[in-house]
Amino acid sequence: MLTPTQKQTAQSILNIFETGAVRGDYGKVTLIAGDTGHLTFGRSQTTLGSGNLFRLLEQYCSNYGARFGERLQPYLERLKARDISLDTDSVLHNILRATADDPVMRDTQDQFFDQVYWQRAARAAQKLNILSPLGVTLVYDGYVHGSWGRMRDRTNQQAGTLSTLGEQQWLRAYVRERRDWLAGHPRADLRATVYRMEAFQRLIDQDSWGLELPLVVRGIEISLDSLAAVPPGCYDGPQLGTRILALQSPMQRGLDVRLVQLQLSEHGIEIVADGIFGQVSARCVRQYQEQTGLAMTGVADMALIAQISVTPPDHNIEIHMASH
Numbered sequence: 001m002l003t004p005t006q007k008q009t010a011q012s013i014l015n016i017f018e019t020g021a022v023r024g025d026y027g028k029v030t031l032i033a034g035d036t037g038h039l040t041f042g043r044s045q046t047t048l049g050s051g052n053l054f055r056l057l058e059q060y061c062s063n064y065g066a067r068f069g070e071r072l073q074p075y076l077e078r079l080k081a082r083d084i085s086l087d088t089d090s091v092l093h094n095i096l097r098a099t100a101d102d103p104v105m106r107d108t109q110d111q112f113f114d115q116v117y118w119q120r121a122a123r124a125a126q127k128l129n130i131l132s133p134l135g136v137t138l139v140y141d142g143y144v145h146g147s148w149g150r151m152r153d154r155t156n157q158q159a160g161t162l163s164t165l166g167e168q169q170w171l172r173a174y175v176r177e178r179r180d181w182l183a184g185h186p187r188a189d190l191r192a193t194v195y196r197m198e199a200f201q202r203l204i205d206q207d208s209w210g211l212e213l214p215l216v217v218r219g220i221e222i223s224l225d226s227l228a229a230v231p232p233g234c235y236d237g238p239q240l241g242t243r244i245l246a247l248q249s250p251m252q253r254g255l256d257v258r259l260v261q262l263q264l265s266e267h268g269i270e271i272v273a274d275g276i277f278g279q280v281s282a283r284c285v286r287q288y289q290e291q292t293g294l295a296m297t298g299v300a301d302m303a304l305i306a307q308i309s310v311t312p313p314d315h316n317i318e319i320h321m322a323s324h
Helices: 004-018 051-062 071-078 086-088 090-099 103-126 135-143 146-157 167-183 188-205 224-228 254-264 279-291 302-306
Strands: 216-219 220-222
Touching: 004 051, 004 135, 004 188, 004 216, 004 220, 071 086, 071 090, 086 279, 090 254, 103 146, 103 216, 135 146, 135 167, 135 188, 135 216, 135 220, 135 224, 146 167, 167 188, 216 302, 220 224, 254 302, 279 302
Parallel strands: none
Antiparallel strands: 216 220
16 A cells, blocks of 8 residues: 555656646646547546546536536536537636636545546556555556556566566566557657656656655656645635736736636636736736726726626637736
8 A cells, every 4th residue: 555645646746747737737728639538627637528527527516615616517518418619618718727726626626536547546556466656656647648458458468467577577568568659659649648658767767666755757846845835826815806906016816816817708808817917917907998988907906806796697708818
């Protein structure tokens, strides 16, 4: 069995692969050309195409404390139907980004990804008698990234079984086979992920079978401090309406900025709800002010915040996105 720290380290390696952050990016929204998963979201990048995005959001919405549950509820049937038009539904994308600020969503993702990926991988590793933390992490990667069973069987056929080779030699062969498979894959997006096996190979070369900290994966340090840090892009304040939002240096960041950006999006304004009030946010505020007959100041004052908080009846507007 892995210790809690070893398990968190293993999951952090995958977080780095999936979203480039040790704690994972809980609000990450991704679309990759040619990806059969289509719209992808969250710390472990679950997909619309697999049906797991629906299951994750359904689980979140069923919690009475879900801050954004009411906003997401109208999307559930389309998510269940794997409606690929959601790939371009930028209001939905902004709601998903905003859920990263809700501890209920972060807890829901942790529980969901543990059930869907980690527990299955741990059982598969135990069945094969893979005991090292690094070995369990490789199995976990196979479940998250896909094709674990195929690569397990290919390794057995090409190199021999684990019982014949021993755990470390078999895992070295597995990394080699999986890297070759990814490098020669007809899908360009999968070919680009050979870095995962290269990162694992470096850990093997460093004899990091126990995942002893600190570790460096893809140039990012995993340490006790980074494991305990607040996830990137998550805000727990200030609350909406507690300050005026305006372009300044340093730029204002926070939950209130994110909510104003989300509400602008729901009113048909082109913006990404990233929680940072920059040039684009000021421009979008001016656009909203122009559309509603207000003075075009680019400042979200208390009156504007109160007005914009009234969500239009139909906010499923397909629009182009811009940052900050």
